[in-house]
Each structure stands twice: as structure tokens, then as C-alpha cells.
Amino acid sequence: MEIGDSPKKTKKIKSITASAPDSRPPPLTWAPEGFNANRGRLLTKDHDVSPSENSGKSCVVLWMSRDQRAVDNHAIVYAQGLAQAQGVPLKVVFNLVPKFLDATIRQFGFMLKGLEEVESNLRAAKIPFYLTSGDPCKSIPKFVQDHDAGTLVCDFSPLRVPTSWTNGVMQECTRLQLPMIQVDAHNIVPVWHASPKLEYGARTIRSKINAVISTYLRDDMPPLSSNIDADKVMSACKPVDWKAALKSLEINREIKEVDWITPGTAAARKMLESFCETKLIHFADKRNDPNTLVASEMSPYYHFGQFSVQRAILHIKSLRRYSEGTASYCEEAVIRRELSDNFCFYNPNYDNLDGIYPWAKESLDLHKADVRNPLYTRDQLEAAETIDDLWNAAQLQMVQIGKMHGFLRMYWAKKILEWTASPEEALATSIYLNDKYSLDGRDPNGYVGCMWSIGGVHDQGWMERSIFGKIRYMNYAGCKRKFDVAKFVQKYPPASSNASRASASKSSNGKNILNFLKKQ
Ligand SMILES: Cc1cc2nc3c(=O)[nH]c(=O)nc-3n(C[C@H](O)[C@H](O)[C@H](O)COP(=O)(O)OP(=O)(O)OC[C@H]3O[C@@H](n4cnc5c(N)ncnc54)[C@H](O)[C@@H]3O)c2cc1C
Numbered sequence: 169m170e171i172g173d174s175p176k177k178t179k180k181i182k183s184i185t186a187s188a189p190d191s192r193p194p195p196l197t198w199a200p201e202g203f204n205a206n207r208g209r210l211l212t213k214d215h216d217v218s219p220s221e222n223s224g225k226s227c228v229v230l231w232m233s234r235d236q237r238a239v240d241n242h243a244i245v246y247a248q249g250l251a252q253a254q255g256v257p258l259k260v261v262f263n264l265v266p267k268f269l270d271a272t273i274r275q276f277g278f279m280l281k282g283l284e285e286v287e288s289n290l291r292a293a294k295i296p297f298y299l300t301s302g303d304p305c306k307s308i309p310k311f312v313q314d315h316d317a318g319t320l321v322c323d324f325s326p327l328r329v330p331t332s333w334t335n336g337v338m339q340e341c342t343r344l345q346l347p348m349i350q351v352d353a354h355n356i357v358p359v360w361h362a363s364p365k366l367e368y369g370a371r372t373i374r375s376k377i378n379a380v381i382s383t384y385l386r387d388d389m390p391p392l393s394s395n396i397d398a399d400k401v402m403s404a405c406k407p408v409d410w411k412a413a414l415k416s417l418e419i420n421r422e423i424k425e426v427d428w429i430t431p432g433t434a435a436a437r438k439m440l441e442s443f444c445e446t447k448l449i450h451f452a453d454k455r456n457d458p459n460t461l462v463a464s465e466m467s468p469y470y471h472f473g474q475f476s477v478q479r480a481i482l483h484i485k486s487l488r489r490y491s492e493g494t495a496s497y498c499e500e501a502v503i504r505r506e507l508s509d510n511f512c513f514y515n516p517n518y519d520n521l522d523g524i525y526p527w528a529k530e531s532l533d534l535h536k537a538d539v540r541n542p543l544y545t546r547d548q549l550e551a552a553e554t555i556d557d558l559w560n561a562a563q564l565q566m567v568q569i570g571k572m573h574g575f576l577r578m579y580w581a582k583k584i585l586e587w588t589a590s591p592e593e594a595l596a597t598s599i600y601l602n603d604k605y606s607l608d609g610r611d612p613n614g615y616v617g618c619m620w621s622i623g624g625v626h627d628q629g630w631m632e633r634s635i636f637g638k639i640r641y642m643n644y645a646g647c648k649r650k651f652d653v654a655k656f657v658q659k660y661p662p663a664s665s666n667a668s669r670a671s672a673s674k675s676s677n678g679k680n681i682l683n684f685l686k687k688q
Pocket residue numbers: 455462463464465466467468470471500501502504505508572573574575577578581598602606608609610611613614615616617618621
């Protein structure tokens with residue numbers, strides 16, 4: 169069964185819907201005017217902020233991590249509001265780790281150029297920006313102590329490594345009796361308020377988000393205001409040496425940076441405007457055609473927080489044009505994206521097969537011994553050397569430009585399930601390749617995309633078949649019915665010649681096995 173075809177549904181199967189106890193945190197006890205107090209949560213349970221006094225402390229510190237932008241950033245809005253209420257300056261710090269989950273110069277280069285713009289935008293408002301390095305669990309507490317901060321504000325990510333950093337810093341803040349506030353500056357509806365539990369799918373989270381979105385989807389992100397004691401704090405803050413920062417990284421520099429997309433908030437705004445101008449009109453009906461290029465290409469910006477999704481949605485809605493394209497974009501950028509954050513927030517196994525539904529696990533296990541033919545190694549897949557020219561082209565697109573078309577990402581991951589020795593290997597390989605080459609990799613959307621394709625997450629059981637079991641299947645013929653496959657393949661040589669070579673070697677291998685069997 170292919171995606172989009174009417175499914176021959178298997179009996180509806182109950183999900184695990186691993187539900188956590190209602191973990192919605194209480195709203196913040198204090199927030200600046202116009203700021204929705206549910207966007208933040210107090211991490212240091214016994215140490216809350218007091219807006220009226222700062223206990224003689226010298227500043228408020230914002231630890232920027234996932235949301236790397238100076239404008240339209242709820243974490244900054246909160247931190248600056250608090251600093252102003254307390255009559256102290258705001259300082260912003262970003263901690264650069266020398267390596268992060270095998271990210272390469274492609275992703276680090278994009279991030280650092282975006283941060284350079286953040287620094288310059290903050291400096292224009294006389295807000296100092298600092299770059300620390302090493303283990304944030306040590307460097308951030310040291311920074312707040314060195315700067316005599318009265319409160320630490322941080323942003324939010326549901327992923328394992330950043331969560332462990334936040335927890336480590338929180339423990340230190342607790343020890344130092346320093347209030348620490350976390351603001352979800354990434355989602356429109358803060359993840360802990362969208363739902364108190366792991367959601368089954370888009371269907372179940374959509375109604376929850378829709379029920380409250382009007383209270384969040386507002387222009388509640390005022391521009392930066394000038395800092396208190398601006399000249400004094402700025403004179404004490406040296407500009408960041410970005411060249412030295414880049415040099416300090418211990419990363420793979422072979423996966424080159426790409427030049428079709430310019431990092432940073434200003435470039436993101438231009439990308440969004442051009443999308444609205446020329447592509448939004450076609451987005452609803454053409455977004456699954458890799459030849460038409462109507463996707464927004466905003467995912468690298470959203471991933472690094474260089475552009476606010478809330479600002480993008482406010483902008484698109486304010487145009488009041490192309491209602492179908494607008495609805496379709498909101499479904500992807502709000503519902504699907506926030507569903508991914510929900511999955512990673514409530515499911516500690518968001519990137520392994522312990523995190524999939526029991527029906528999917530049982531079904532994949534039942535087909536574990538099914539023959540895989542062809543069977544590829546990770547190296548063969550990485551080199552785009554399969555019998556399938558479309559798959560090769562998709563892989564080459566990701567390798568060459570750092571972004572695979574959204575529709576092909578599904579096909580690509582499902583074929584990895586078909587061609588590797590086990591579902592575990594398929595999942596690990598798809599995550600490895602996606603994270604290595606994609607500019608937007610290491611994102612909740614990426615883990616959920618791979619888990620959807622290979623593990624049926626947020627999906628239902630489909631007609632049983634070899635290898636896939638009840639996991640939704642996609643095939644080449646289905647792609648051919650949807651778009652001009654040959655046209656896409658042509659764009660990425662040597663996709664086609666690699667496929668011919670792989671086919672020839674597959675059939676000669678087959679003949680060799682046949683001859684061997686005949687001789688027995
Ligand atoms: C195997 C696989 C791997 C994926 N890996 C990533 C990844 O590493 N990073 C990533 O951001 N997305 C990933 N996706 C989701 C989706 O394919 C991309 O978000 C999309 O292609 C990004 O391009 P765009 O910004 O031009 O998208 P558009 O079509 O313009 O969509 C706008 C925004 O909506 C959101 N969105 C779109 N599709 C999805 C989706 N299926 N799930 C969740 N949010 C969505 C994204 O934030 C995207 O930027 C993956 C999907 C699959 C099936």
C-alpha cells in the first residue's frame with residue numbers, strides 16, 4: 169500500500185499512549201505585561217523570582233541555546249522584562265560545545281553565522297552577548313556567578329542532551345539559591361500546555377492546540393528595548409572572536425557548508441517573504457512534488473531558532489491570501505511540528521524502537537527474519553549506490569545541498585527499512601545519515617520523521633506485507649504516479665548510473681548464487 173492510496177485498514181489497534189501524570193506546570197508567578205505566564209516554568213522549585221527586588225544582584229542572564237535569535241524571542245522578552253522590573257541590565261550568553269552529536273561544519277557553520285547576527289542585533293540594543301565554551305553544566309553556573317546574576321532564564325528543547333544540560337545547570341542554580349526560569353520560545357503553544365501527555369497523533373493533538381492557540385498566537389513579542397546601564401555593561405563585554413570560535417570546534421569539516429541558503433534571521437525573513445510571494449499559492453496541492461519547489465525551506469531556520477515560527481504564522485495569516493496554502497502550512501509548521509516536540513518531550517525513547525507502539529513492534533518483530541533483497545551496508549547507502557535511481561537522487565540531494573525534499577524523506581527512510589538487516593539498523597542508519605547531512609538534522613521533527621517511516625509512530629496499522637509488517641509502505645510506482653521521477657533523478661547525477669551499476673551487480677550476484685546452487 170502506498171501513501172495517499174486508500175488504505176486497506178487492519179483492525180484498529182490500540183496505542184500505548186504512554187501517558188505521564190498531568191505534568192502541566194503552574195504559570196509563572198511573575199511575567200512582564202502582555203507575556204503569557206504559561207510560556208514559562210520555574211525550574212528551581214524553592215527559588216522564585218521577585219520582580220520588585222533583585223537581592224542586590226547585578227544582572228539577569230539569559231542562557232540562549234535552542235532559540236538563536238534576538239527578535240521575536242519569548243525567552244528574551246521575559247528576561248528583559250524581569251531585568252527592567254528589577255532595575256538591572258540583561259546579559260545574554262551562548263555556550264558553544266566543541267562537538268555535538270556528530271554535527272559537522274555544515275551545521276556548525278550555519279549556526280555560528282546566525283549567532284554572529286544575534287550578537288550584532290543585541291549589541292545594537294546595547295545588550296551584551298557572551299560566548300562561553302565547554303560543558304554548559306559548568307560554564308553557565310560559572311558565568312552567572314562571575315556576573316553576579318540574580319536570575320537565570322533559559323529556553324527549551326525536549327531532546328536528551330540539551331535536557332541533561334538544563335538539568336545540570338538547574339542543580340547548580342538550586343545549590344546557589346538562584347531562581348532559574350525556562351521559557352518555551354520555540355513552540356507557539358508551550359509544549360507542557362499543549363498537552364500533559366504523549367499524544368497518539370496529529371488528530372489528537374490538533375484539537376488540543378486549536379482549543380488554546382488563540383491565547384498564544386498573538387503579536388506578544390515586542391522589539392528589544394535599550395539595556396539598563398547600557399554603556400557600562402557594553403564596555404565590559406568584548407566582541408566575540410568568531411574565527412577563533414570556529415577554529416576551536418572538534419568536528420568533521422569534510423561535509424561542506426552549502427551556499428543556497430544564507431544563515432540568520434534577516435535571510436530567513438527574506439526566505440519567508442519569497443515563499444509567501446510565489447509558493448504559498450501552490451503549497452496545498454504541490455508540496456509533495458519534489459520538482460515544483462514550493463516548500464518554504466524554513467526548516468534550517470526553525471531548527472536553529474533563527475526565525476520564530478510564531479512570527480512566520482502571524483505573517484502568513486496577516487496576508488489573508490491563499491486560504492488553502494495557509495491552512496496547509498499551519499498544519500505542517502504548527503500541528504506536525506509541535507506534535508514532534510510533544511513526542512520527544514514525553515517519550516524518552518524518541519529515537520529508538522522501544523519508543524514505538526506495541527502493535528508496530530510486534531509486527532516488525534514478526535517480519536525480522538524476512539529476506540532482504542537487496543541488502544545494503546551503511547556505506548553503500550551513504551554513497552547512494554542502490555538499484556533505485558530515485559532513492560539515490562534523494563540521498564544525493566541531501567548530501568549535496570543539505571536538505572532532502574519532504575515527500576522524499578518518507579520514501580527514503582522506508583526504503584532503508586526494506587534494505588537493511590533489521591528495523592533497529594534501519595532506524596539507526598536513517599538517523600545517522602539525516603543528522604550527518606541535513607542542515608535541519610538533530611531535530612524532534614527528524615527523530616519523529618524516522619520513527620514514523622520505520623516504526624509507525626503517529627500512524628496506524630496498514631495491510632500486512634513482507635519486512636514492513638503493518639508499517640505503511642511506499643513504492644517507486646506510487647512516486648511515479650505522483651510526480652515526474654525521471655526529471656528529479658536527472659538533477660542528481662550519478663543517481664541513475666549508480667542504479668544501473670547496482671542492478672547489474674545484483675543480477676550477476678543472483679546468477680552466481682543460481683549457478684552455485686545448480687552445481688550442488
Ligand atoms: C525521514 C524523515 C526525516 C525528517 N527529518 C527532519 C529533520 O531532520 N528536521 C526537520 O525539521 N524536519 C524533518 N522532517 C520533517 C519534514 O520533512 C521537514 O520538516 C520538511 O521537509 C522541511 O522542509 P521545509 O521547511 O521546506 O518544509 P515545509 O513543507 O515548507 O513546511 C514548513 C515547516 O513545517 C514543519 N514540517 C513540515 N513537515 C513536517 C513533518 N512531517 N513533521 C513535522 N514538521 C513538519 C517544519 O518545521 C517545516 O519547516 C523529516 C521527515 C521525515 C519523513
